Amino acid sequence: MRSRAAIPALLALLAVAFLASLAFGEMRLSFSQVLAALQGGGDEIARTVVRDFRLPRALVGMAVGAALGASGVVMQAFFRNPLASPGLLGVSSGGALGAVAVLALGPLLGFASATLWALPLASVAGAFAATGAVLMLAQRGAGTERLLLSGVALNALLGAGTSFLLTTTAGHFEVNAQILFWLMGGLESRSWEHVWMGGPPILAACLLLLPLGRPMDLLSLGEQSAQSLGVDVRRLRFQLILLSTILTAMATAVAGMVGFVGLVVPHVMRLAFGPDHRRLLPYSMLGGATFLLACDLVTRTFPLGLRLGVVTALVGGPFFLWLLRRPQ
């Protein structure tokens, strides 16, 4: 498949996934019912289901998928390693610790952790604190390897914090369940507030990333060669870390921990369409959005209490292995 057909094909797939996530669920709607509801017609229940529940859920899912796909592309170019993923520098672990802290400590401190904004805000704060810490730890020279190792160390530290909070709340069944749910990611009961929370920053960061595709091509083949060819590497690296942190932080804030999307989507796109970042970025955004909607559909369709983060790994893992086994 070559690039000319890619955008229409990916858009078509996204549209199918989008309509399907509006139609499927506990209450099965036909596509004509969905379209009528979107236009403000049809019967009232269908309208409520589509416009108040499924539409915001689908929009949040698209934003999260696009964000993780794009962030994965950025990390892979940044570290010149196709195995890099959005969580590498501790952004998602930081976001997780922030959210888990609110869930675990909120009841003790006497404020309602269920407050709509408290959880995402704590998550974003945790994510940015983690990025800030990694950048500070790695500042002298801030070489790629040092940054990577700082990220590994920080991931371990933040993971330990999350585990600690998880075990200390082990007696409080409800709190514990909330934490576990959050750690496995999900789009249940996402509302329009979540759309407004996550959508605009993710959209803005995606739009700001698109023009960086060309210098990312050069960076992905070496920092020094990129700089010698006229890329302002220091500045580009800063822009990439900042935008990737925003994307991962906002995705984590509105959907919890969702793994594998940022690793598998850029890979699939690169295998299908080549490594040119001017194309890889938009393709991975569209592909990520589609993949996340499809995985969310699976969580709704199979009544096993499957969590989104579990499905992305369950679907993504074997697919990825199959891709890697294919002869080049």
Added chain:
Amino acid sequence: MNSAALHAADLSVPGRLEGVALDLGPGELVAVVGPNGAGKSTLIQALAGLLPAQGTIQWNGQSLSRILMADRGRRLAWVGQEAHFEFAFPVREVVAQGRYAWQDDPSGVAEALAELDLTHLAERPATRLSGGERHRVGLARALATRAPIQLWDEPVAQLDVRHALEVMRLARRLATEGGTILVSLHDLRAAYRFDRVLVLDQGHLVGNGRPHDVLTAPLIRTVFRVEATFVESLVPELPPD
């Protein structure tokens, strides 16, 4: 190719390079030699503005630190000692990255590919090349910049004898056309073909002049700790064009 001169004074990189002063003029083909760890790569990287270095570097009298990053890509080209490509860009696209500072205007890419004998590999993913082929891709990318100053770090160490000679012939031709070419080498015999030789030892510039004047047996004994005599007829030649 337009011409430019490079001037460096009191150039230091802590622990690696100390107080190096040198001038490279248009039309000059200059080799830098020295034992492992003498500072050859550091010198070349510092001159290319890729390292935080103390001292001054001037490009045609203009301080390098005042030249915008985007402009440097048109003025200086650098080829590193190691060429690794992690992503499967086709060779043609890697070479075309040399045109980044020219708003990706593709002129000269095909010539650069031909010059380094890469035309038949143009569509091959850069991840599926041998070490020597990757080096030639790096050189072609530097050539595509059309930068008047070319700084090549051990460009021939991994090449077979024919391609090594062709790269040397290319360097000579670029110099004849007014380019300024600085090449680091391990093969002292090849250094005799250059207009000038710089000798680095433990970060200091200990020799700077015409090869026969600089590469004397006493200097080679002091710097490289080997006894050496040279028989020029052993230097391989390409057949004339």
